[in-house]
Amino acid sequence: MILRPQINDLKIIGFSLGKLICALGFVMLLPVVIGVVFSEASPVFDFLIASELCFISGILLLLLCRTQTEIDWMHGMIIVALAWLVAAFLGAIPLYLSGHFVSFLDACFESMSGFSTTGLTLVKDLDHLSLTHNFWRHLSMFVGGQGIVVIALSVFMIKGSAGAFRIYASEARDERVLPNVISTARFIWLVSIVYLVLGTLVLGTVGFLEGLSLKRAFFDGACIFMAAFDTGGFTPRSQNMLYYHSFLLETVTVSLMILGAINFNLHYHIWTGNRKEVFKNIEMRTLGITLLITFAIIVVDLLRLNLYPQSIPFFRKGFYQLISAHTGTGYSNLYSMQFVREWGNLSLVGIIMAMGLGGSICSTTGGIKALRVGVIFKSLIQDVKQIMLPESTVLQQKFHHLKMIVLEDKHVRAAVVTVLLYFTLYSAGAICGMFFGYPFLESLFESTSAAANVGLSIGITTVTMPSALKVIYILQMWAGRLEFISIFVLLGFIVAAFKGKK
Amino acid sequence: MRIKTIGSSVLGIIFEILFTVFIMAVFFIISSLITLARVWVFGI
Numbered sequence: 097m098i099l100r101p102q103i104n105d106l107k108i109i110g111f112s113l114g115k116l117i118c119a120l121g122f123v124m125l126l127p128v129v130i131g132v133v134f135s136e137a138s139p140v141f142d143f144l145i146a147s148e149l150c151f152i153s154g155i156l157l158l159l160l161c162r163t164q165t166e167i168d169w170m171h172g173m174i175i176v177a178l179a180w181l182v183a184a185f186l187g188a189i190p191l192y193l194s195g196h197f198v199s200f201l202d203a204c205f206e207s208m209s210g211f212s213t214t215g216l217t218l219v220k221d222l223d224h225l226s227l228t229h230n231f232w233r234h235l236s237m238f239v240g241g242q243g244i245v246v247i248a249l250s251v252f253m254i255k256g257s258a259g260a261f262r263i264y265a266s267e268a269r270d271e272r273v274l275p276n277v278i279s280t281a282r283f284i285w286l287v288s289i290v291y292l293v294l295g296t297l298v299l300g301t302v303g304f305l306e307g308l309s310l311k312r313a314f315f316d317g318a319c320i321f322m323a324a325f326d327t328g329g330f331t332p333r334s335q336n337m338l339y340y341h342s343f344l345l346e347t348v349t350v351s352l353m354i355l356g357a358i359n360f361n362l363h364y365h366i367w368t369g370n371r372k373e374v375f376k377n378i379e380m381r382t383l384g385i386t387l388l389i390t391f392a393i394i395v396v397d398l399l400r401l402n403l404y405p406q407s408i409p410f411f412r413k414g415f416y417q418l419i420s421a422h423t424g425t426g427y428s429n430l431y432s433m434q435f436v437r438e439w440g441n442l443s444l445v446g447i448i449m450a451m452g453l454g455g456s457i458c459s460t461t462g463g464i465k466a467l468r469v470g471v472i473f474k475s476l477i478q479d480v481k482q483i484m485l486p487e488s489t490v491l492q493q494k495f496h497h498l499k500m501i502v503l504e505d506k507h508v509r510a511a512v513v514t515v516l517l518y519f520t521l522y523s524a525g526a527i528c529g530m531f532f533g534y535p536f537l538e539s540l541f542e543s544t545s546a547a548a549n550v551g552l553s554i555g556i557t558t559v560t561m562p563s564a565l566k567v568i569y570i571l572q573m574w575a576g577r578l579e580f581i582s583i584f585v586l587l588g589f590i591v592a593a594f595k596g597k598k
Numbered sequence: 599m600r601i602k603t604i605g606s607s608v609l610g611i612i613f614e615i616l617f618t619v620f621i622m623a624v625f626f627i628i629s630s631l632i633t634l635a636r637v638w639v640f641g642i
Contacts (some may be wrong), residue, residue: 290611351618358614366602367610372616391625395632406635411629447627 100596101589105171107161112159112175113182114319116244120183121150121192123239124190124232126325131228139228150186156257173585180246180574187236194229196220198559201566208570210236211244212577213460215329215426215551216569218559222334227315234319237372240577241356242288243459246281280333280360287363288325291355298348306342324352326460328549329426333441338430343406346412349427350419357383357423357455361498373492378495379456382470383422386453393446401440417552421450424461426551428591435554438592441537444554448541451550454524462576464518467497468511475508506507521547521572528568542569547576 124147131140160360168174184207192203197513201217209216212235219225219233222403239355299317304310313406319332323428333339362380365373374380394414404410420427454463478493485491493503501507525543530536534556557569 175600223623290607294611329610347622350622352617354621355614363610363614366614367607369606369610371613373609387621391628395629399632399636405633407626407630410633411626416627471637 098588098592098596100598101593104163104165105574107163108165108167108171108395110157110161112167112471113163113165113178116153116179117150117154117157117182117186119269120244122145122237124150124187126235127190127228127232128159130231131226133583134227134509136226136228139194139226141188142190143153143228143232145193146189148184149189153186164545170585173582174589176245177189177578177582177586179238180208180211180578181213183240183244184570184574186416187211187232187337190232191229194225196222196225196229199563202559204323204564205570206233207236208573209551210234212547212573213237213241213424213462214548214549214577215323215326215502216546216553216557216573217330217551217572218566220559222332224587228330230314230319234322234332237326237328238288238292238322240500241322241328242284243281246284248595260529265300267428284360284363287360287367291352292318292321292327295325295348295352301347302342302344302348302521303340306340308366310373313360320349321352324349324425324427325332325356325460327353327356327423327425327455328460329420333426335431336532338431341414343408344414346429349425350416352521353419353423353425356425357461359456361458362456371501373498376496378470378474378497379466382466382473383455386450386466386469387418387422390422390446390450390453391447393416393510394418394443395570397442399447400442401438403438417447418450421447421552422453423455424451424463424548426545426553428552431553432553435541435552436538444537444541448544451541451544451548452518454548464515464546464548469530471507471511472501472515474503478503486545514579517575518547519578521575525568525572528565532565543572548574549573549576 113459114193114505124143127143128140128147131137131143148214168361184204187207187210188200188203191197191206197203197206197564198218198220205216205218208214215237222230283466296314296318299320300314301315301317306313308316316332319330322328323330331337331339337349341348359377359379362373365371391414394417398404398410398414404413416427419425435447452463453469454465455461457465457467474495475492478491481493482489482491494500495503522540522544525537526540528545534542538554538556541552541554544550545552545554547559556565
């Protein structure tokens with residue numbers, strides 16, 4: 097039996113949503129600073145308009161839905177699911193005002209791609225997009241990667257209550273680093289800001305050495321950092337990483353992509369001296385194994401095709417695409433069509449597998465995630481051992497994830513359900529792609545890239561693709577980033593509004 | 599205590615960066631060995 101939502105439920109949701117929208121309004125003021133620094137008058141007004149709209153709608157919600165009631169799990173889930181849709185919608189306003197998007201839907205696609213750290217892009221003439229708008233594209237990845245709720249928690253609004261934890265956990269974060277959720281959010285920002293400074297310095301210096309002007313080198317450096325560390329995949333240039341033709345820059349971005357794919361909890365353990373955890377952790381071990389397996393698949397195919405006969409191009413092209421896919425980043429030093437015309441089907445399957453698997457939980461990556469794969473594998477080992485041992489034997493399987501954990505049915509069930517949902521999402525997108533006339537493998541590639549928030553493209557994502565497919569990919573990016581449960585609760589809430597018992 | 603925490607964090611950052619370099623090195627060595635093996639073993 098589902099109960100019909102009360103007016104107080106709507107008030108709780110509206111009140112928190114109002115706070116989150118106001119937070120977004122503040123974030124939108126950052127590109128204004130960039131616009132002033134780079135003397136771009138028109139883009140500054142685009143962001144002032146968008147920010148103003150955020151504040152007006154946010155304050156209206158705060159006034160209309162004023163309440164002191166504590167947020168419960170259902171509210172938390174619905175707030176987060178709606179917050180990501182609203183953020184994508186409001187974030188699209190300045191992009192659309194830039195005049196570089198064919199329609200508002202395209203701007204929404206770009207905005208959702210940014211917030212969900214996907215990296216698929218529909219911008220026209222990127223090389224002439226203002227630096228202010230370009231900065232916003234990358235900033236949306238930085239914001240989305242840490243989590244919109246994490247920003248709100250860490251900066252100024254929701255106190256460290258049970259409600260705060262509920263909306264934090266609803267944002268596809270299964271773990272908190274510190275006992276207090278506010279401290280956790282702040283630690284996530286500490287790691288990100290420290291690496292932002294370091295990464296921008298290194299990338300800016302490399303860009304300057306490669307021949308970019310000082311100002312542009314550090315601007316590109318900051319943008320590339322935000323997209324690489326948050327495993328996003330946007331670049332300030334239209335040819336992605338291929339534009340720079342720099343081995344050094346590619347090496348630095350590989351480092352950042354790996355760092356972004358590491359669990360924030362693991363960062364905490366490493367930073368506090370427990371460095372052995374890296375080698376014991378089931379997630380890191382699983383990531384290592386899946387990276388080797390997918391690399392082997394790609395290697396076999398690239399060798400068969402004799403594409404890169406020398407070791408450095410072989411490493412630069414093969415390993416770079418793989419690490420970009422596996423960490424869910426989407427940076428590429430190949431043209432989209434090279435995947436179709438040069439790479440074989442087997443290597444595409446390897447990349448699809450890597451994209452689908454993703455990085456660590458409680459990181460900025462999307463996809464199934466290594467912990468779930470590791471837990472399912474451990475459960476499989478337990479079942480095989482159980483069959484081989486005498487019937488009376490009680491077997492206890494353990495795994496190491498920050499501490500020793502006894503494998504229980506609840507762990508396996510949660511992992512299997514999420515994996516099945518991801519497979520369904522990948523397949524559904526592929527079927528839709530085929531419905532619009534794209535070949536199977538290409539549809540599956542693009543669908544997995546969108547749903548696992550990767551951003552590598554095989555050429556389907558263009559301005560001319562069908563609008564319905566754009567909407568499907570937007571929904572896939574949304575569902576993939578939030579890991580389903582929040583979205584199912586939102587759907588349940590809508591159903592209950594019509595069919596629930598009073 | 600605070601100095602110790604900052605020191606530990608700096609060491610942690612250095613460790614993480616070295617760890618990513620280690621992963622790259624492993625895959626670079628594998629790539630090099632594969633390309634060498636192709637020439638030496640298969641002669642192509």
